[in-house]
Amino acid sequence: MAATIKDIARALNISVSTVSYALNGGPRSVPDHVKESVHRVAKELGYRPNRLARSLITRRTHTIGIVPSTTHRDIVLSPFLQGALNGIVNEAEAQHHDVLIFTRCDQLEVSTLADQLLDGRVDCLIFVAIPSNSPLLDLVREYRIPYATISSANFDDVLQFSCDNAQGVGLAIEHLAGLGHTRIAHLSGIPLLQDSILREQAFRSEVTSRGLYCPEDWIREAGFVWHKGYDQAMQILGSEDRPTAIFCANDEIAFGVLRAAKSLGISVPEELSVVGFDDVTVAELVTPGLTTIRQPISELATLATRAVVEIVNGSIAGNGQTLPNRLVVRSSTAPPCRELIASS
Amino acid sequence: MAATIKDIARALNISVSTVSYALNGGPRSVPDHVKESVHRVAKELGYRPNRLARSLITRRTHTIGIVPSTTHRDIVLSPFLQGALNGIVNEAEAQHHDVLIFTRCDQLEVSTLADQLLDGRVDCLIFVAIPSNSPLLDLVREYRIPYATISSANFDDVLQFSCDNAQGVGLAIEHLAGLGHTRIAHLSGIPLLQDSILREQAFRSEVTSRGLYCPEDWIREAGFVWHKGYDQAMQILGSEDRPTAIFCANDEIAFGVLRAAKSLGISVPEELSVVGFDDVTVAELVTPGLTTIRQPISELATLATRAVVEIVNGSIAGNGQTLPNRLVVRSSTAPPCRELIASS
DNA sequence: CCGGGATAGCGAAACGTTTCGCATCCAACT
DNA sequence: AGTTGGATGCGAAACGTTTCGCTATCCCGG
Numbered sequence: 001m002a003a004t005i006k007d008i009a010r011a012l013n014i015s016v017s018t019v020s021y022a023l024n025g026g027p028r029s030v031p032d033h034v035k036e037s038v039h040r041v042a043k044e045l046g047y048r049p050n051r052l053a054r055s056l057i058t059r060r061t062h063t064i065g066i067v068p069s070t071t072h073r074d075i076v077l078s079p080f081l082q083g084a085l086n087g088i089v090n091e092a093e094a095q096h097h098d099v100l101i102f103t104r105c106d107q108l109e110v111s112t113l114a115d116q117l118l119d120g121r122v123d124c125l126i127f128v129a130i131p132s133n134s135p136l137l138d139l140v141r142e143y144r145i146p147y148a149t150i151s152s153a154n155f156d157d158v159l160q161f162s163c164d165n166a167q168g169v170g171l172a173i174e175h176l177a178g179l180g181h182t183r184i185a186h187l188s189g190i191p192l193l194q195d196s197i198l199r200e201q202a203f204r205s206e207v208t209s210r211g212l213y214c215p216e217d218w219i220r221e222a223g224f225v226w227h228k229g230y231d232q233a234m235q236i237l238g239s240e241d242r243p244t245a246i247f248c249a250n251d252e253i254a255f256g257v258l259r260a261a262k263s264l265g266i267s268v269p270e271e272l273s274v275v276g277f278d279d280v281t282v283a284e285l286v287t288p289g290l291t292t293i294r295q296p297i298s299e300l301a302t303l304a305t306r307a308v309v310e311i312v313n314g315s316i317a318g319n320g321q322t323l324p325n326r327l328v329v330r331s332s333t334a335p336p337c338r339e340l341i342a343s344s
Numbered sequence: 345m346a347a348t349i350k351d352i353a354r355a356l357n358i359s360v361s362t363v364s365y366a367l368n369g370g371p372r373s374v375p376d377h378v379k380e381s382v383h384r385v386a387k388e389l390g391y392r393p394n395r396l397a398r399s400l401i402t403r404r405t406h407t408i409g410i411v412p413s414t415t416h417r418d419i420v421l422s423p424f425l426q427g428a429l430n431g432i433v434n435e436a437e438a439q440h441h442d443v444l445i446f447t448r449c450d451q452l453e454v455s456t457l458a459d460q461l462l463d464g465r466v467d468c469l470i471f472v473a474i475p476s477n478s479p480l481l482d483l484v485r486e487y488r489i490p491y492a493t494i495s496s497a498n499f500d501d502v503l504q505f506s507c508d509n510a511q512g513v514g515l516a517i518e519h520l521a522g523l524g525h526t527r528i529a530h531l532s533g534i535p536l537l538q539d540s541i542l543r544e545q546a547f548r549s550e551v552t553s554r555g556l557y558c559p560e561d562w563i564r565e566a567g568f569v570w571h572k573g574y575d576q577a578m579q580i581l582g583s584e585d586r587p588t589a590i591f592c593a594n595d596e597i598a599f600g601v602l603r604a605a606k607s608l609g610i611s612v613p614e615e616l617s618v619v620g621f622d623d624v625t626v627a628e629l630v631t632p633g634l635t636t637i638r639q640p641i642s643e644l645a646t647l648a649t650r651a652v653v654e655i656v657n658g659s660i661a662g663n664g665q666t667l668p669n670r671l672v673v674r675s676s677t678a679p680p681c682r683e684l685i686a687s688s
Numbered sequence: 689c690c691g692g693g694a695t696a697g698c699g700a701a702a703c704g705t706t707t708c709g710c711a712t713c714c715a716a717c718t
Numbered sequence: 719a720g721t722t723g724g725a726t727g728c729g730a731a732a733c734g735t736t737t738c739g740c741t742a743t744c745c746c747g748g
Contacts, residue, residue, distance in 0.1 A: 002487065004735085005734065005735065005736095006734075014696065015698045015699070015736095016699090016734095017697075017699080020737080021737095024736085026737085027737070027738095028697095028737085048462060049463060049734090050464045051465055052396050052464040052465065052734080053400055053538075055701085055703095055735090056394075056397055056702095056704070056734085057702070057734090057736050058736070061465075064463070076430035076433050077430050077625070084483065085420045086419075089447055093447035094600065098460070099445040099449055100442055118392045119393060119396075120394045121391060121396065143346070144389065147693090161544075196592050218744075255629060285626055296733055302377055331641065359728050359729070360705085364707080365707095370707085372707090373726080375725085393704085393705080394702080395705095397703070397706090400703095400704085401706050401732070402705090403734090603739080
């Protein structure tokens with residue numbers, strides 16, 4: 001049986017409170033010789049403080065809870081979550097916090113899930129890519145627990161950290177239009193995610209305001225995953241009347257498009273330009289290198305983490321932030337092919 | 345203030361224990377009408393059970409602790425950890441457990457770190473790629489907490505889940521030798537990681553037993569990271585007398601090699617064959633596609649997770665496992681170039 | 689010589705649960 | 719009628735801490 005503070009007290013024949021003070025440099029002072037012997041005995045007995053008991057009283061766990069998006073299988077393999085997780089873990093490290101990942105967020109009934117999130121194990125919550133219809137935020141909001149979202153949330157008064165989707169899409173379309181593209185398709189993500197919705201909206205308004213050509217059939221859902229990007233691209237690119245560029249709601253979709261182009265013998269960027277969104281690590285390594293919109297995801301995660309921890313520490317809640325994106329031009333974009341334009 | 349079990353008891357004018365039984369379907373029975381009213385009042389008061397208090401008594405937290413490798417910056421971006429994390433989270437989900445990631449594992453003094461790991465927040469521990477000189481295992485072993493390692497550990501009686509490094513290296517070298525390569529270099533990982541050591545040993549013995557050519561200068565450390573792989577490859581490939589193939593201790597190093605070859609104008613696979621280890625997702629997407637040894641990392645993680653949870657649940661500790669790897673041939677390997685062989 | 693503020697230390701309450709021991713009651717056996 | 723035993727419910731201990739209230743001692747200045 002593990003040694004407790006009581007065992008130390010008994011061994012030294014002093015009171016439990018004194019031991020506590022000695023170990024913590026506690027709120028009251030303890031003579032040096034006592035402090036020394038307490039530490040000595042603690043070491044001898046192999047004493048390890050029990051954080052559950054401590055947290056029960058102090059109401060602080062120094063643990064940050066993460067609620068991952070429920071929209072993927074193999075969640076942890078999603079580059080977006082990986083980027084977010086990296087930012088969170090790094091900042092948590094700096095803030096002397098640990099990180100608890102909640103599982104089964106998609107399986108549990110909402111109320112049961114809320115029980116998990118609010119059961120005292122974490123000081124605060126970070127939602128990563130939460131679906132906009134999730135009743136979870138409403139539930140959590142009623143409790144005193146600080147929380148933030150990474151990615152856009154469909155609510156006003158949420159501490160949310162996201163990229164500026166409209167600006168990002170603007171960069172992408174401006175780039176393509178600048179190269180001379182007028183026929184541009186869009187593969188969108190998951191309609192439940194606000195970021196996805198905002199990107200599609202922005203895309204539509206860019207198309208309109210710039211007078212580009214994009215029939216409704218060229219705007220398709222690709223679920224933020226590779227193989228759906230492939231499938232949809234196969235359809236769009238398989239027809240006679242095809243676009244000269246495709247703007248994808250994230251990089252993974254873009255990888256699917258690249259592959260589809262390959263299967264169809266369509267060369268990128270000569271016959272088709274492809275733009276992604278996120279700039280995941282891989283974007284640089286694929287061939288051709290993917291032109292994409294770099295989302296400062298790790299930074300967003302860092303800011304979100306810092307913000308919630310500050311609230312936990314007693315600061316007054318600040319505002320969320322919307323950070324701008326950057327265009328990263330690689331080799332998947334080029335001016336459109338003459339014949340393709342002519343043939344249309 | 346959040347409602348507690350006492351509040352419910354007071355509201356219904358019944359005892360705390362009855363409420364507990366009612367809520368848990370506890371070890372004793374409670375009449376249906378009481379059960380019903382307890383649940384009703386619980387809902388009205390917005391009662392959420394406090395898991396800290398419960399865990400303090402039951403000594404179960406249903407949480408798995410993860411101790412990530414301390415050998416990387418930006419830990420979570422390491423594909424190996426990502427793969428492991430994915431396997432762990434998926435299995436944890438199946439086992440109804442959550443996952444706690446410990447931070448600052450490299451910054452804390454060992455004893456302080458042990459305090460973190462053993463403070464009662466987790467039921468069991470999983471070490472991912474733990475350095476073989478880590479005193480942590482010794483410390484943890486003295487406590488009753490179940491633990492396992494993913495990756496080889498330098499100890500006998502550890503519940504360890506790793507790939508069969510010798511077999512994997514054998515596959516790689518057999519493949520290269522089969523293609524006709526006799527001049528093979530090796531970029532190794534981190535000498536603190538047992539997997540890295542085993543791979544290098546296996547490589548050396550393959551070289552010897554097959555009578556291949558590999559001067560000591562061709563075996564270099566590349567720290568399991570991209571840019572070191574690049575640097576070392578630049579040196580090895582920059583000299584007159586260069587190998588026709590490079591076997592890398594992981595895929596990331598191989599990516600660095602591919603890039604170095606590109607900078608030097610050496611074409612892969614015509615003038616240089618490259619083999620990696622791991623088969624990370626990206627290996628398929630880079631150009632040329634990377635020939636590599638597929639390590640069943642997600643499966644190892646799953647097995648490790650299942651194993652520790654079983655011990656927590658009272659099963660007697662089984663053995664760790666060593667799983668075989670599979671050769672995945674893509675386009676980064678080919679028979680060696682005639683002239684290069686001749687010139688040597 | 690005395691008052692007063694540190695200093696030292698103890699005991700007990702509190703945090704929110706689970707669960708054991710005990711008491712009561714009523715129905716059903718023998 | 720007496721015994722058994724399940725159902726019902728209460729009170730209290732326990733988990734391992736932190737921290738408050740209290741008392742006692744000591745040293746120092748007035």
